[in-house]
Amino acid sequence: MREIRSRADDVEDKEKGIKIAKKDWEKLHLHIASHNNFPTAAGLASSAAGFACLVFALAKLMNVNEDPSQLSAIARQGSGSACRSLFGGFVKWNMGNKEDGSDSVAVQLVDDKHWDDLVIIIAVVSSRQKETSSTSGMRESVETSLLLQHRAKEVVPVRILQMEEAIKNRDFTSFTKLTCSDSNQFHAVCMDTSPPIFYMNDTSHRIISLVEKWNRSAGTPEIAYTFDAGPNAVMIARNRKVAVELLQGLLYCFPPKPDTDMKSYVLGDTSIVKEAGLEGELPQGIKDKIGSQDQKGEVSYFICSRPGRGPVVLQDQTQALLHPQTGLPK
Amino acid sequence: MREIRSRADDVEDKEKGIKIAKKDWEKLHLHIASHNNFPTAAGLASSAAGFACLVFALAKLMNVNEDPSQLSAIARQGSGSACRSLFGGFVKWNMGNKEDGSDSVAVQLVDDKHWDDLVIIIAVVSSRQKETSSTSGMRESVETSLLLQHRAKEVVPVRILQMEEAIKNRDFTSFTKLTCSDSNQFHAVCMDTSPPIFYMNDTSHRIISLVEKWNRSAGTPEIAYTFDAGPNAVMIARNRKVAVELLQGLLYCFPPKPDTDMKSYVLGDTSIVKEAGLEGELPQGIKDKIGSQDQKGEVSYFICSRPGRGPVVLQDQTQALLHPQTGLPK
Numbered sequence: 184m185r186e187i188r189s190r191a192d193d194v195e196d197k198e199k200g201i202k203i204a205k206k207d208w209e210k211l212h213l214h215i216a217s218h219n220n221f222p223t224a225a226g227l228a229s230s231a232a233g234f235a236c237l238v239f240a241l242a243k244l245m246n247v248n249e250d251p252s253q254l255s256a257i258a259r260q261g262s263g264s265a266c267r268s269l270f271g272g273f274v275k276w277n278m279g280n281k282e283d284g285s286d287s288v289a290v291q292l293v294d295d296k297h298w299d300d301l302v303i304i305i306a307v308v309s310s311r312q313k314e315t316s317s318t319s320g321m322r323e324s325v326e327t328s329l330l331l332q333h334r335a336k337e338v339v340p341v342r343i344l345q346m347e348e349a350i351k352n353r354d355f356t357s358f359t360k361l362t363c364s365d366s367n368q369f370h371a372v373c374m375d376t377s378p379p380i381f382y383m384n385d386t387s388h389r390i391i392s393l394v395e396k397w398n399r400s401a402g403t404p405e406i407a408y409t410f411d412a413g414p415n416a417v418m419i420a421r422n423r424k425v426a427v428e429l430l431q432g433l434l435y436c437f438p439p440k441p442d443t444d445m446k447s448y449v450l451g452d453t454s455i456v457k458e459a460g461l462e463g464e465l466p467q468g469i470k471d472k473i474g475s476q477d478q479k480g481e482v483s484y485f486i487c488s489r490p491g492r493g494p495v496v497l498q499d500q501t502q503a504l505l506h507p508q509t510g511l512p513k
Numbered sequence: 514m515r516e517i518r519s520r521a522d523d524v525e526d527k528e529k530g531i532k533i534a535k536k537d538w539e540k541l542h543l544h545i546a547s548h549n550n551f552p553t554a555a556g557l558a559s560s561a562a563g564f565a566c567l568v569f570a571l572a573k574l575m576n577v578n579e580d581p582s583q584l585s586a587i588a589r590q591g592s593g594s595a596c597r598s599l600f601g602g603f604v605k606w607n608m609g610n611k612e613d614g615s616d617s618v619a620v621q622l623v624d625d626k627h628w629d630d631l632v633i634i635i636a637v638v639s640s641r642q643k644e645t646s647s648t649s650g651m652r653e654s655v656e657t658s659l660l661l662q663h664r665a666k667e668v669v670p671v672r673i674l675q676m677e678e679a680i681k682n683r684d685f686t687s688f689t690k691l692t693c694s695d696s697n698q699f700h701a702v703c704m705d706t707s708p709p710i711f712y713m714n715d716t717s718h719r720i721i722s723l724v725e726k727w728n729r730s731a732g733t734p735e736i737a738y739t740f741d742a743g744p745n746a747v748m749i750a751r752n753r754k755v756a757v758e759l760l761q762g763l764l765y766c767f768p769p770k771p772d773t774d775m776k777s778y779v780l781g782d783t784s785i786v787k788e789a790g791l792e793g794e795l796p797q798g799i800k801d802k803i804g805s806q807d808q809k810g811e812v813s814y815f816i817c818s819r820p821g822r823g824p825v826v827l828q829d830q831t832q833a834l835l836h837p838q839t840g841l842p843k
Contacts, residue, residue, distance in 0.1 A: 330701060333663040360707075367709045371660060371701035377690075378725040379697045381718045388711045395708040 218504045218512040221486065222307055227415055228268065234261030235268030239494040255288040262318070271295045271493030273350050275343070295490045298353050301419055302426035302455065305486040306433065308386045308414040320373060320380045320412055327377040334372055339365075355421050359404035362419070363394075366409040382412050386437075386481050390416040393436060397429075400472045405429075423455070430459045430485070432469045437482040451487040548834045548842040551816065552637055557745055558598065560648075564591030565598030569824040585618040592648065601625045601823030603680050605673070625820045628683050631749055632756035632785065635816040636763065638716045638744040650703060650710045650742060657707040664702055669695075685751050689734035692749070693724075696739040712742050716767075716811050720746040723766060727759075730802045735759075753785070760789045760815070762799050767812040781817040 217237065223229040238258040242249065251269060259266035266287070267274045272294035279287035324331050342361055349357035373380040383391075387410060398404045406429055407419040420426035430449070439448040449456045497503055506513050547567065553559040568588040572579065581599060589596035596617070597604045602624040609617035654661050672691055679687035703710040713721075717740060728734045736759055737749040750756035760779070769778040779786045827833055836843050 329668050330660045330663060330698065333660060333667075337663075338659050364705075364707055367707070368660065368705045371705040374704060375694075375698045375701040377694055377697070379721060381721075384718075385715045388714075391709060391711075 214510055216505055216510050216512065220504055222415075227305070227307075227413065228264055228411060230262040231264040231268045234258050234265035236494055237261070238265070239269060243496055252288040252290060255290075256285055259284070259287060259289075263321075269494060271491050272297060273490070275347065291493075292347060292350055295492045298350065298490065300353075300422040301490055302423050302452075303486075303488040303490070304418045304420065304426060304429060304433065304455075305488065306386075306390055306416040306418070306437070307483045307486065308384065308390075308416065309481040309483050320376070320382075323378075323380065324372050324376040328372050328375040330375045331372045334368060338368065355407075356404050359398070359407035359419075362407040362409050363391075367391075370410060382414060383410055384414045387414045387416060389436075390418075390433075393432070394418065397432070397472045423458075426455055426487070427458045428469050428472075430455055430487070431465060432472065433482075433485065434459070435465045435469075447484065449485045449487060451485075452489065453487065455487045544840055546835055546840050546842065550834055552745075557635070557637075557743065558594055558741060560592040561594040561598045564588050564595035566824055567591070568595070569599060573826055582618040582620060585620075586615055589614070589617060589619075593651075599824060601821050602627060603820070605677065621823075622677060622680055625822045628680065628820065630683075630752040631820055632753055632782075633816075633818040633820070634748045634750065634756060634759060634763065634785075635818065636716075636720055636746040636748070636767070637813045637816065638714065638720075638746065639811040639813050650706070650712075653710065654702050654706040658702050658705040660705045661702045664698060668698065685737075686734050689728070689737040689749075692737040692739050693721075697721075700740060712744060713740055714744045717744045717746060719766075720748075720763075723762070724748065727762070727802045753788075756785055756817070757788045758799050758802075760785055760817070761795060762802065763812075763815065764789070765795045765799075777814065779815045779817060781815075782819065783817065785817045 215237070217233055219229055219232060221227055221229065235258050238254055238261070241247075242254055247254075255266040255269050258269055264276070267276050267289040270289060270291040273292040274289050275292050276289045277287065279285070281287075342365055345357065346361050348354070349361060370383055373382060391408060394406045394408045397406055405421045405425045409417050409419075411417070418429065420429050434449075439445065445456065446453070500507050504513065505511060545567070547563055549559055549562060551557055551559065565588050568584055568591070571577075572584055577584075585596040585599050588599055594606070596619040597606050600619060600621040603622040604619050605622050606619045607617065609615070611617075672695055675687065676691050678684070679691060700713055703712060721738060724736045724738045727736055735751045735755045739747050739749075741747070748759065750759050764779075769775065775786065776783070830837050834843065835841060
């Protein structure tokens with residue numbers, strides 16, 4: 184969650200639905216504070232969340248009733264993927280055809296209620312290596328990777344259609360196949376860049392092996408994984424039962440350091456932690472799925488989440504990340 | 514070096530050049546012992562060396578005066594890349610056009626004297642992960658990677674010609690660019706395989722970063738790197754001076770564990786170790802080239818070498834890896 188709070192002291196009360204006259208805009212004084220409750224610059228789309236939140240908050244403040252795709256086009260200028268973050272559920276970023284990119288906007292495919300069995304577990308992986316920002320990394324790939332062109336022209340257009348179909352039909356098997364293959368191909372193109380970009384590390388690789396082994400052992404895909412421009416694993420479990428088992432398996436393979444409170448090691452929807460239980464021996468059924476895992480990796484913490492609803496105006500002050508009086512992070 | 518020794522007790526003395534009559538072949542009794550002085554199944558082409566040595570040794574034993582490309586075709590059936598290992602210097606593996614693969618053989622481009630400035634330093638990188646054999650890995654890539662086809666059709670044929678030109682002209686800049694890009698693209702295709710194959714690990718990535726940083730800092734490429742089907746780095750230094758500096762830098766970044774004898778940590782042409790000197794502070798010029806390297810990686814040992822001369826019949830028993838009486842590894 185990213186919260187941006189704006190204050191425009193000179194503006195009429197927007198709760199009453201009064202539009203700001205254009206001539207008054209220059210009197211506006213804005214206080215903008217941006218804060219997020221998940222890691223920044225760690226490949227978890229923090230800049231996308233930030234720019235989407237900024238555009239959304241300003242639009243709400245100014246009572247802009249634009250077509251959402253127009254806001255999407257504005258957000259895109261801050262950070263490409265911000266155009267997607269204006270919507271909840273499953274979102275598609277259309278490439279667009281225009282030279283100026285004005286039709287390169289996102290559209291919501293389905294909202295977050297369409298496929299609400301899914302549970303997301305994110306492993307925030309420790310990284311000691313210098314990060315490549317996703318924006319500069321993508322530019323270098325476009326300039327130097329000989330595989331990127333082929334991926335963009337031949338592979339992605341087909342997969343986009345297959346993915347839309349999989350989402351529409353809640354077809355978890357196809358969804359997993361496409362999600363994992365496309366994540367791996369994105370990282371393949373990063374490696375084909377000169378100089379090569381390595382976002383994933385040994386811990387990321389171990390998590391992939393664990394999930395691949397799990398799905399083979401289960402006979403049918405139960406978990407999808409995807410990695411953005413960083414080492415963190417985003418795992419999508421077919422349902423809550425699988426998510427609970429997966430969290431058990433993950434905590435077995437990547438236990439917190441001694442003296443680490445479980446509350447600071449598993450964040451987000453902690454009801455899954457409670458259900459997973461963390462006492463006693465790991466059930467044999469889960470051991471079979473994860474296979475032998477003798478090497479301990481390094482995970483900073485886990486986040487349990489669900490497909491999101493997109494940006495909203497918070498009515499409940501207790502949910503706020505910013506202090507109600509100062510407007511600064513609490 | 515791989516040594517295979519064959520004994521055919523019933524055969525006429527081949528020193529005298531007497532061919533074995535075909536009818537006598539069934540009387541042959543062979544003792545074959547195979548031993549190598551570098552790691553097996555670690556992505557250092559040990560199976561290629563083994564099969565090339567076997568085919569070469571049997572051909573010598575039987576006084577087969579075949580066209581070398583015919584021996585190459587025979588070796589290829591044991592392990593694909595064995596067809597290359599029958600020659601020294603720089604070798605090209607022709608894909609061939611025939612359905613049965615009989616013209617998929619290797620040819621020597623230039624011998625080991627053509628470009629004798631080059632020095633090779635191999636970092637044998639510790640790996641705790643289960644290895645994927647290069648043969649099964651390649652099969653899986655052919656079956657599942659959507660990028661491999663493009664690489665094979667569009668990228669490799671062009672690079673092969675550029676590489677032949679670079680070798681012919683001893684053009685180290687082009688040689689480095691092609692070597693590094695192609696290594697990275699091979700590993701990109703491995704990652705694009707389902708399930709993905711990761712041969713390189715964090716230590717491999719660190720070595721790549723070190724070399725990339727080094728070449729940028731030097732202004733012109735001084736070191737090429739390439740990784741086969743494993744985490745080990747094969748670095749090719751432009752000349753001996755660079756190799757000495759590189760070894761100094763590598764030993765600074767990847768020092769041996771306490772109580773490890775340097776003789777067991779740097780193998781091969783140890784005159785480079787002597788020249789590198791291992792006492793005192795690392796020169797600032799080398800520090801500048803390798804950049805900040807605060808994270809220690811894990812290298813099992815280094816091998817210093819040169820472009821090889823290919824298989825030879827050893828005349829000097831002291832060079833043998835096998836015991837002269839028993840024919841077993843010493």
